[in-house]
Amino acid sequence: QVQLVESGGGLAQAGGSLRLSCTASGRTFRRYSMAWFRQAPGKEREFVAGISRDAYNTYYADSAKGRFTISRDYTKNTGYLQMNRLKPEDTAVYYCAASYADYGGPGDTGYDYWGQGAQVTVSS
Numbered sequence: 001q002v003q004l005v006e007s008g009g010g011l012a013q014a015g016g017s018l019r020l021s022c023t024a025s026g027r028t029f030r031r032y033s034m035a036w037f038r039q040a041p042g043k044e045r046e047f048v049a050g051i052s053r054d055a056y057n058t059y060y061a062d063s064a065k066g067r068f069t070i071s072r073d074y075t076k077n078t079g080y081l082q083m084n085r086l087k088p089e090d091t092a093v094y095y096c097a098a099s100y101a102d103y104g105g106p107g108d109t110g111y112d113y114w115g116q117g118a119q120v121t122v123s124s
Helices: none
Strands: 003-007 010-013 018-025 033-039 046-051 058-060 068-073 078-083 092-099 118-123
Touching (some): 018 118, 046 068, 058 068
Antiparallel strands (some): 018 078
16 A cells, blocks of 8 residues: 655746645655646646656657656655646646556556545646
């Protein structure tokens, strides 16, 4: 069993930055890939970024390319999503997810564990 806990959400102004963290416990961090998804009010949950088990490969939604960076720190059992140049349309609840596959893919069915979510609100 894996427990994922997100932190770092909050309020930012358009053009600002936030960094989300996802701390994992329960099993060896290296055994699974990680991803970030988000869900805005009235919309379906969507893929934002993913990172492979060995961190060699990263994947981004078009909306995140050039602005967001996914990373992971094995010494801290933590994954990160650095979000720069935030836009009001980035407002959503952000979820981290873990998959035993090397890459769970952009669909949420590819992931075995989920965090509780962190609210990110970007004001214009």
